[in-house]
Amino acid sequence: MYFDDVKVEQISSPVVQQDDYYPFGLTYNSHRREGSTFNRYQYNGKELQTELNLGWLDYGARMYMSDIGRWVVVDPLAEKMRRQSPYNYAFDNPVRFIDPDGREAGPGDQFASADEAAKDFGKTYNDNSIKDDKEYNTRIYKRTDSETGEVSYTYNAPSVGTRTRSYPQPNASEEGELAGTAHTHMVNLILKTLMKTLAIIYPQKI
Numbered sequence: 375m376y377f378d379d380v381k382v383e384q385i386s387s388p389v390v391q392q393d394d395y396y397p398f399g400l401t402y403n404s405h406r407r408e409g410s411t412f413n414r415y416q417y418n419g420k421e422l423q424t425e426l427n428l429g430w431l432d433y434g435a436r437m438y439m440s441d442i443g444r445w446v447v448v449d450p451l452a453e454k455m456r457r458q459s460p461y462n463y464a465f466d467n468p469v470r471f472i473d474p475d476g477r478e479a480g481p482g483d484q485f486a487s488a489d490e491a492a493k494d495f496g497k498t499y500n501d502n503s504i505k506d507d508k509e510y511n512t513r514i515y516k517r518t519d520s521e522t523g524e525v526s527y528t529y530n531a532p533s534v535g536t537r538t539r540s541y542p543q544p545n546a547s548e549e550g551e552l553a554g555t556a557h558t559h560m561v562n563l564i565l566k567t568l569m570k571t572l573a574i575i576y577p578q579k580i
Contacts, residue, residue, distance in 0.1 A: 393417075397468045399431065399440030418472070433476030438463060451478050457534055465531070470498070484526035488514050491527040492556040499532055503558035509540035511557040515550035527553060 391413045394403040399417035406412065414422045417440055420431040430437040430446065437446040444461045452460035455478075464471035464479045473479040485491040491514045499510045512532040518525050528550075533540060540557050 396440075398443035398463060399438070399468070401440075418474070433473070435476035438476065443468075445476065449477065454478065454533075455531065471531075478531060480528070480530045484517070484528055486526070488516070488527045488553045491529050492554070495529050495532070495556045496558065500558050506534065507537055509535045509538070509558050511535060511540035511555065513552060514554045514556060516553040517550035529556065 389407070390410045391406040392404070393401050393416055395401055395417055401416065414424070416422050417431060418433075420433055420438070423430040423432055423437065428439075429441060430439060435450055438444075439446060443463050443466070445463060449455070449460040458465060464473050471479045483494065485494060495512055495514075499512075503510050510532040512529045514527060514529045516525060516527055
């Protein structure tokens with residue numbers, strides 16, 4: 375049997391490397407095309423440090439260890455978040471928060487309006503506010519994409535105040551244009567006050 379002008383051609387896939395990640399950034403099921411250059415920019419697009427085979431990721435402000443979900447050094451902005459460990463990554467909740475440069479974790483989610491961002495803040499932090507018996511406060515930012523012009527809103531990591539008062543974190547210009555603030559209300563404090571008032575008015579029924 376004879377075939378004329380038969381040509382066998384191998385076309386390489388445009389996919390050079392594929393990585394799957396656990397929530398804290400440790401890779402598994404990593405596949406790379408044969409003969410391709412190793413891609414060092416992995417979890418969150420951060421460069422993997424291959425020296426001494428430590429597996430650290432360079433976030434700019436500090437190095438991150440994805441195998442244990444901890445930073446190598448203390449958070450340079452640790453004074454802003456005294457209730458958190460200066461070594462934890464994204465408040466130990468990488469599904470909900472991101473830390474783009476190793477300095478300060480934040481929600482990262484984008485919303486269509488400042489009102490939606492404020493409502494999401496309330497849903498996320500009201501339970502913590504009640505449990506901690508303290509108010510939480512945040513700043514809402516407006517962001518405009520420099521390429522598409524698309525406008526979105528987000529909020530930063532909240533500050534924790536007292537039972538009756540809280541103040542937002544200092545304005546961070548890199549977050550975008552300040553669009554407003556939001557804070558939780560101490561529902562349990564209001565209920566306690568109401569119960570005390572009722573006990574005075576109706577002592578036999580409380």
